[in-house]
Amino acid sequence: MTGLTIHRDASLKTSRRHVRMVTAAALIVSAVAAGSVQAQDFDADATINIGSLYEPQNLDNTAGAGQGINEAFNSNVYEALFQLTDAGTVVPALAKDYKVSEDGLTYTFTLQQGVKFHSGDPLTSKDVKFSIERVTAADSKSSRKNSLKPIAGIETPDEATVVVKLASRSISLPYNLSYVWIVNDKATNLTASEDGTGPYQLEDWRRGSSLALTRFDGYWGRKPTNGDVVFQYFTEATALNNALLTGSVDIITSVQSPDSLAQFKGNKDFTVAEGKSTTKLLLAYNDRVAPFDNVKVRKALARAVDDARLLKAVWGDSGTPIGSMVPPTDPWYVDLTKSDAYDPASAKALLAEAGYPNGFTFTIDTPNYDPHPIAAQFLQTELAKVGVKVNINVITANEWYTKVYKAHDFQATLQEHVNHRDIVFYGNPDFYWGYNNSKVVDLIKQSEASATTDEQTARLKEANTIIAEDAASNWLYLYPQIVVSAKSVTGYPLNGLNSQFFVAGIKKDD
Numbered sequence: 243m244t245g246l247t248i249h250r251d252a253s254l255k256t257s258r259r260h261v262r263m264v265t266a267a268a269l270i271v272s273a274v275a276a277g278s279v280q281a282q283d284f285d286a287d288a289t290i291n292i293g294s295l296y297e298p299q300n301l302d303n304t305a306g307a308g309q310g311i312n313e314a315f316n317s318n319v320y321e322a323l324f325q326l327t328d329a330g331t332v333v334p335a336l337a338k339d340y341k342v343s344e345d346g347l348t349y350t351f352t353l354q355q356g357v358k359f360h361s362g363d364p365l366t367s368k369d370v371k372f373s374i375e376r377v378t379a380a381d382s383k384s385s386r387k388n389s390l391k392p393i394a395g396i397e398t399p400d401e402a403t404v405v406v407k408l409a410s411r412s413i414s415l416p417y418n419l420s421y422v423w424i425v426n427d428k429a430t431n432l433t434a435s436e437d438g439t440g441p442y443q444l445e446d447w448r449r450g451s452s453l454a455l456t457r458f459d460g461y462w463g464r465k466p467t468n469g470d471v472v473f474q475y476f477t478e479a480t481a482l483n484n485a486l487l488t489g490s491v492d493i494i495t496s497v498q499s500p501d502s503l504a505q506f507k508g509n510k511d512f513t514v515a516e517g518k519s520t521t522k523l524l525l526a527y528n529d530r531v532a533p534f535d536n537v538k539v540r541k542a543l544a545r546a547v548d549d550a551r552l553l554k555a556v557w558g559d560s561g562t563p564i565g566s567m568v569p570p571t572d573p574w575y576v577d578l579t580k581s582d583a584y585d586p587a588s589a590k591a592l593l594a595e596a597g598y599p600n601g602f603t604f605t606i607d608t609p610n611y612d613p614h615p616i617a618a619q620f621l622q623t624e625l626a627k628v629g630v631k632v633n634i635n636v637i638t639a640n641e642w643y644t645k646v647y648k649a650h651d652f653q654a655t656l657q658e659h660v661n662h663r664d665i666v667f668y669g670n671p672d673f674y675w676g677y678n679n680s681k682v683v684d685l686i687k688q689s690e691a692s693a694t695t696d697e698q699t700a701r702l703k704e705a706n707t708i709i710a711e712d713a714a715s716n717w718l719y720l721y722p723q724i725v726v727s728a729k730s731v732t733g734y735p736l737n738g739l740n741s742q743f744f745v746a747g748i749k750k751d752d
Contacts, residue, residue: 287469288750290731293482293491295611296741297475298453299640300433301444303423304376306383306643307433309660309741313495314453314473316742320423320438323351323370323404324416326662328517328735328744330571332417336365336424336439346411346693351404357462359426360436360443367398372427374406374419383648385661386421388670389414392690411691413698417663421740441466441746451475455745466746467733479612486512492731492750495743496521497724500558506726516560517736519723520569521660523613525606525621525716528652530676533602540713542592544582546628552620553719556613560722566710567665569720573695574665574702578710589628601629607646608656610636617718618656647674658721662739665702666690668709677714 296310323337340351357365377384392412397405426437436444442455453473476482485491506512527534553561565578608618622632646652669686671678682705689701730751735744
């Protein structure tokens with residue numbers, strides 16, 4: 243890869259790691275949804291080395307940076323008005339409190355006091371307005387832009403107050419605002435630099451290698467329990483595992499296969515912990531084009547694939563079968579695993595009814611990292627049994643974004659969707675897969691306009707059921723969420739919702 247290196251003053255790193263090393267002893271009462279934590283001494287200025295397969299494409303989550311930027315920057319470098327916690331609850335962050343008008347159309351937010359950006363500028367309401375408008379802008383590539391469409395205007399009556407006016411009710415507004423990173427309105431070149439309010443600031447980014455964060459001593463909130471964090475990036479799971487085994491990294495944020503676990507389970511030097519995943523592996527069709535605009539074809543392909551056998555082949559006894567886009571941790575989950583369950587004979591009959599008695603040929607565009615190529619080969623073998631020929635086109639993450647997500651230039655694709663509560667994407671006909679059912683669009687719109695969470699949940703359960711009956715995509719399985727760390731490291735998050743990985747509470751033995 244082409245090298246791009248961004249450096250801050252090297253004296254920050256030197257003073258923290260070599261001059262100001264202070265050991266603090268603390269009794270750890272709870273892990274806050276993290277791995278097992280015990281009373282211990284820890285190094286308050288330790289460097290935490292994190293191994294990951296998800297390097298950001300750039301540093302701006304409105305510019306198609308991929309899930310890697312969320313892992314490294316969300317709540318670490320940038321903060322939002324609200325935070326989606328690792329437990330799945332939404333709590334105030336840069337918003338100290340807020341009020342909602344009786345008609346649900348006006349939200350008034352009061353900002354935390356004493357908050358500074360890493361550049362030293364104070365946080366003001368104008369920065370919040372600027373940041374929301376960045377996400378909703380026409381050229382924004384944020385996948386959550388559509389969720390903020392109800393916003394009709396933003397007012398800043400004073401430096402500490404933000405008033406958001408809505409054209410229609412948006413019961414999920416605080417949740418959706420947890421995706422909006424608050425950026426200094428004076429910041430420039432955010433694809434290669436940052437100016438956030440989080441507990442860490444960017445120290446160094448070496449493309450193709452690592453991204454280093456250093457503690458921000460001017461942080462307004464609780465100080466981190468370490469000094470520096472380095473995300474080290476790998477293109478192969480084997481190399482990532484070896485880095486943990488040899489001590490080059492302290493944590494693997496998300497294990498990619500059960501074969502990896504055998505090296506760590508039962509080994510006294512490592513901790514293997516499993517959280518609750520929201521990551522779905524799916525075969526997404528371009529529902530705009532033939533033959534995938536035919537619901538019988540989509541249902542036939544779903545019935546032709548033995549999802550349970552695929553899950554077993556990739557994950558052994560880990561992971562969860564799933565019959566829709568909604569995981570069990572979402573409030574509107576419905577068990578739909580029996581919808582279009584494995585039945586090759588029925589698949590052949592449906593193909594014949596759809597006008598394809600001899601099958602057809604199509605291409606799957608698949609990202610080049612595990613488990614996508616393996617899953618593509620499995621699908622190729624399964625679908626051949628019902629007369630459908632699959633060609634596999636392996637592409638990079640950048641190519642996937644440009645070709646599939648942006649240009650919609652594909653027939654079918656494999657992709658892992660990590661987002662929490664992302665059923666709403668099926669209510670957007672312009673989303674990359676092009677699913678368009680007017681009843682679903684209406685239900686999702688109505689759910690957002692709900693006056694109560696009970697109303698919202700009922701409508702989204704109904705939408706979820708329709709989407710599954712339409713076989714809008716083929717949801718193959720729900721990933722397990724497995725984090726492996728050196729025994730000396732504790733305090734890390736387990737669930738990794740939306741691929742976020744909070745690092746401020748991570749501790750390393752002295």
